[in-house]
Amino acid sequence: MTVFRYDKTFEGLLSALFDVYRLKRFPDALLGPGEPPPLFHDGVIEVGTTRERADRAWRGLERKLSPSALACLTYGWLSELPHVDLLLLRYMKKAIDAPSSIELDFGDPVVLEVSNIWKKVNSERHKAMQFLRFQKAADGTYFAAMRPLYNVLSLIVPHLRDRFADQRWLVYDVKREYGYYHDLSSVAEVRFEEKEKHLLSGFLGDDLMAKDEKLFQQLWKTYFNSTCIRERLNPRLHRQNMPARFWKYLPEKR
Amino acid sequence: MNEKVIEKLKILAESAKYDVSCASSGTTRGHRKGQIGSAEGWGICHSFAEDGRCIALLKIMLTNHCMYDCAYCINRRSNDIRRATFSVSELVELTIEFYRRNYIEGLFLSSGVVRNPDYTMERLVRAVKDLRTTHRFNGYIHLKSIPGASPELVREAGLYADRMSVNIEIPNERSLQLLAPEKDFESVFSPMRHIQQGMLQSAEERRKFRHAPRFVPAGQSTQMIVGASPDSDRDILRLSAAFYKRPSMKRVYYSGFVPVNAYDSRLPALRQPPLVRENRLYQADWLLRFYHFQVDEIVDDAYPDLDLEVDPKLAWALRHPECFPVDVNRAPYEMLLRVPGLGVKSAKMILAARRHSRLGSSHLKQIGVVMKKARYFITCRELETRTIQELRPENVRRILTRGKHRPADDGCLLIPFDFTDNPPLRP
Numbered sequence: 093m094t095v096f097r098y099d100k101t102f103e104g105l106l107s108a109l110f111d112v113y114r115l116k117r118f119p120d121a122l123l124g125p126g127e128p129p130p131l132f133h134d135g136v137i138e139v140g141t142t143r144e145r146a147d148r149a150w151r152g153l154e155r156k157l158s159p160s161a162l163a164c165l166t167y168g169w170l171s172e173l174p175h176v177d178l179l180l181l182r183y184m185k186k187a188i189d190a191p192s193s194i195e196l197d198f199g200d201p202v203v204l205e206v207s208n209i210w211k212k213v214n215s216e217r218h219k220a221m222q223f224l225r226f227q228k229a230a231d232g233t234y235f236a237a238m239r240p241l242y243n244v245l246s247l248i249v250p251h252l253r254d255r256f257a258d259q260r261w262l263v264y265d266v267k268r269e270y271g272y273y274h275d276l277s278s279v280a281e282v283r284f285e286e287k288e289k290h291l292l293s294g295f296l297g298d299d300l301m302a303k304d305e306k307l308f309q310q311l312w313k314t315y316f317n318s319t320c321i322r323e324r325l326n327p328r329l330h331r332q333n334m335p336a337r338f339w340k341y342l343p344e345k346r
Numbered sequence: 347m348n349e350k351v352i353e354k355l356k357i358l359a360e361s362a363k364y365d366v367s368c369a370s371s372g373t374t375r376g377h378r379k380g381q382i383g384s385a386e387g388w389g390i391c392h393s394f395a396e397d398g399r400c401i402a403l404l405k406i407m408l409t410n411h412c413m414y415d416c417a418y419c420i421n422r423r424s425n426d427i428r429r430a431t432f433s434v435s436e437l438v439e440l441t442i443e444f445y446r447r448n449y450i451e452g453l454f455l456s457s458g459v460v461r462n463p464d465y466t467m468e469r470l471v472r473a474v475k476d477l478r479t480t481h482r483f484n485g486y487i488h489l490k491s492i493p494g495a496s497p498e499l500v501r502e503a504g505l506y507a508d509r510m511s512v513n514i515e516i517p518n519e520r521s522l523q524l525l526a527p528e529k530d531f532e533s534v535f536s537p538m539r540h541i542q543q544g545m546l547q548s549a550e551e552r553r554k555f556r557h558a559p560r561f562v563p564a565g566q567s568t569q570m571i572v573g574a575s576p577d578s579d580r581d582i583l584r585l586s587a588a589f590y591k592r593p594s595m596k597r598v599y600y601s602g603f604v605p606v607n608a609y610d611s612r613l614p615a616l617r618q619p620p621l622v623r624e625n626r627l628y629q630a631d632w633l634l635r636f637y638h639f640q641v642d643e644i645v646d647d648a649y650p651d652l653d654l655e656v657d658p659k660l661a662w663a664l665r666h667p668e669c670f671p672v673d674v675n676r677a678p679y680e681m682l683l684r685v686p687g688l689g690v691k692s693a694k695m696i697l698a699a700r701r702h703s704r705l706g707s708s709h710l711k712q713i714g715v716v717m718k719k720a721r722y723f724i725t726c727r728e729l730e731t732r733t734i735q736e737l738r739p740e741n742v743r744r745i746l747t748r749g750k751h752r753p754a755d756d757g758c759l760l761i762p763f764d765f766t767d768n769p770p771l772r773p
Contacts, residue, residue: 198699199709208712222390226447234446255384257377259446307347308443314352318359319405320395323604323619329398333391344393 093120093132098139100124102169105177106146108139109184118185122178149184156187161195167213168206170243179205217244221251223338226261227295227309228302234261237294238341243268253279266294294341309343316344347439355440357430361410361421362456364606365513365569366599370402370451370486372564373508383445383485385452385508392449403454403488404444408432408473412458416526417613418515418574420606421458434473438481445485452486452508453477459492463533467495471503478506486564491541494533500540504548509564509596512537517582521575525612534568541566542594565596572627573603573620574613578650583630587641590634600627626652633658636690637683655747660686663723664739670723671733675704687719719746 096111096119098104112118115137121130129136153162168180183206187194198204219240226234234256238245245265249272252263256274262282264271273282290296296305339345371389391400409431412421420427437455444450455474459466470489477483489507491500504510512534516522519531541562548561568589570582586598602619630652633639637659644658645651653661663670663686672681674696682693692714699705699713706727711717722734722742734742 194702196698197702198695198713199703199705201712204709204712218390222392224448228447236448251386254377255386256446256448258380258382304347304443308447311347311352311355311440312444312447312449314356315359315404316393316395316401318356319363319401321363321397321399321604324397324399324602324621326398327396330394330396333394333398333400342393 093130093134095119095121095123095129095133095136096139097123097125097127097129097136099141100177101141102166103143103146104139104141105169105180106149107141109149109181110145111137111139112181112185113188119178119181122175122181152188153184156190156193157195158193161187161193164195164206164210167210167247170247171209171213172243173209176209179209213242213244213247216240216242217247219335219338220244220248223334223342224248224252224263225341225343226256226259228305229296229300230302232260232302234259235264235290235296236261236341237264237266237290239267239294239337240265241337245270245272249279264291264294266292313344347436351436351440354430354432354436355406357428358407358410358432359405361427361458362405362407362454364420364601364604365405365454365456365490366399366601367488367511367567367569367597368400368402368405368454369509369567369597370488372596373486375484378484381482381484382442383452383483385484385486389486390451392451402451403486404441404450404452405454406432406437406440406456408437408455408457408470409460410458411460413461414459414526414528416515416529417607417610418525418571418603422607425607434476437473438477438483441477441485442481442483445483450485452488453483454488454490456490457492463492463494464496464499467492467499467503471499471506474503474506491537493529493537495537497536497540500537501544504541504544504561505559507562509567510537510541510562511567511569512541513569514585515569515571516575516577517570517585518575518577521577525575538566538568538592538595542592545594562594565594567597567599568595569599569601571603572600572624573616576614578645579623579627579630579652580645580647580650582627583634583641583645586631587634598631600624600631622654623652626654626658630658638680656743657686659684660719660746663734664743667734667739671725671735672723674710674724674726675700685720685723687716687721687723689714722746 094117096108098108108122123129123136165180165184168176179202182202186202194200194203198207220238224236224238226236228234245263252261253274258276260275262271262273270281270283272279284291290300369389371387373385374387375385377384389402391402393401395401410421411429411431412423415422415424441453445452455470457466457470470492474487474489477487487507488509488511489503491503491510491512493512514534516525522529522531544561545565548558551558552560570585572582582600589595589598602621602624603616604619605613605616607613608615630644633644634641643662652658656664663684669684672685674682679693679697682688682696683690695713696705699709704727707717710720710726721731722737725733
């Protein structure tokens with residue numbers, strides 16, 4: 093049993109792909125740093141993550157796959173599902189070895205699985221755009237917190253930058269403890285050493301909140317309740333379209 | 347902004363909520379410097395009301411005062427409801443503040459008819475113009491065109507709105523005259539025509555000059571009430587199909603009639619809105635738009651109403667067993683689309699995947715085909731199963747509708763007593 097150990101980064105995974113061809117061996121398991129190896133194995137191969145190797149592997153993939161299939165790979169990586177790395181490595185090897193493009197071969201279990209994971213992550217990205225709610229702070233910054241299932245925050249930044257270009261905003265992933273801050277000209281990834289209360293709870297305290305923020309939340313709640321047609325209540329469809337895990341951060345459902 | 351606005355918002359949202367359309371799709375417009383927002387081509391639903399309908403736009407009326415007396419409408423003049431009117435500044439502030447908090451994609455503005463159609467339309471246009479030009483709002487705007495409004499006003503409104511709509515409400519002119527004596531088909535069709543002319547003209551101009559103004563870039567839509575008049579599904583769908591032949595019509599919405607004015611004897615007495623019929627109409631609408639169906643294949647003189655028990659595609663397949671089974675590894679795209687349980691996405695995936703290998707039923711299942719339905723209508727790599735040819739349509743129908751109409755268990759044990767032979771024992 094061949095086992096690779098790498099540093100659990102996407103570049104590391106691409107370097108592992110490089111080593112697959114350098115050593116002419118394909119791993120049966122991928123380990124992260126510090127993970128114990130399985131019982132029976134023929135030594136653990138340490139993958140050295142280097143920029144050049146990762147770039148070379150990516151360039152090789154670019155020759156074989158279309159941009160949308162490459163996006164499938166990055167989306168799959170952001171899903172952070174267990175063992176998705178081995179699946180992606182199989183997909184990449186398959187893509188490089190195949191004489192023609194494999195990306196539409198949905199009869200192949202690996203390709204289908206990757207495409208299904210892409211679907212899941214993409215729908216989570218869409219939900220993040222749907223159910224993100226800004227709260228206005230006293231200094232004029234708009235703050236939004238969320239807890240997406242997959243690590244999709246980076247995927248919605250282009251949309252937010254386009255739509256809220258004339259606002260200063262901070263979106264924050266409470267689960268993964270990082271966020272993006274837009275200062276009217278550029279977007280930067282931010283992490284906080286000291287977590288203030290709103291970074292833990294996701295809600296601005298009354299002292300930080302803008303004067304009319306409460307009023308607009310109340311207005312929105314009023315609108316939400318009065319736009320519903322009582323004769324047609326359909327709680328099942330409601331939950332299906334707007335899963336309960338998002339309710340915590342939605343002013344209309346609080 | 348104060349408590350009074352909350353009250354007004356409540357009244358005007360409740361008056362506007364029976365309009366079904368809430369789509370925010372059809373226009374892609376990136377951010378422009380000095381303006382607020384953008385428009386996403388696919389549209390994003392930001393919330394869902396407890397009736398399951400999406401809330402993408404701030405759907406609101408400028409005023410719910412109305413001089414008309416349409417039997418099906420909650421805002422008719424003879425109804426004793428609370429009335430309110432938004433000022434333009436209140437409306438603009440609400441829209442922009444909601445938009446900045448990512449609550450909405452834009453504004454859906456309609457209005458009750460005050461004084462005359464032109465006066466009302468002019469007020470709508472002024473509000474939207476203010477939002478677009480003075481406040482530089484770049485998000486989505488859906489504007490209702492008032493039936494009977496003059497072409498000049500429609501022409502101006504189209505420059506600010508992304509989508510416009512005129513509701514036909516009742517699919518038959520005689521029924522419309524009965525329920526809404528002040529309206530006729532001409533007053534609905536003429537604004538529709540003006541919108542279409544504007545769009546075609548703008549498309550022509552933009553071919554010559556790149557920066558010519560866009561006119562209603564997301565097209566127009568309309569709405570029909572289902573169940574308020576005795577019209578059959580054939581009347582409704584024929585009208586929809588005729589609308590979809592026009593280049594500008596993007597969507598026809600169906601609204602199950604909610605009996606808001608129960609006292610009006612011209613309306614049918616319904617216990618609850620015809621939700622299943624509405625759903626079947628939407629399914630038929632999808633067949634028209636995405637599945638290459640003709641309207642006469644879905645409903646005809648022999649079957650003027652849609653089958654409420656099975657969806658229209660399955661109903662068609664059961665009426666046409668001679669077209670099945672379809673071999674998924676060979677059949678053309680149009681035929682794949684006709685298989686019940688197979689959607690546009692899975693048909694396209696099958697088309698792509700079968701170039702690489704022959705597909706079996708396990709592949710199909712993973713691709714997302716609803717095998718429970720599709721298995722009776724397809725053959726694939728595996729051995730023959732019992733399809734509609736062997737089972738006969740009526741049996742397939744029975745299998746697929748089994749369990750749907752189980753009588754509700756009322757918890758009572760029924761013991762059939764027979765009093766004829768043995769007289770009941772007396773204590």
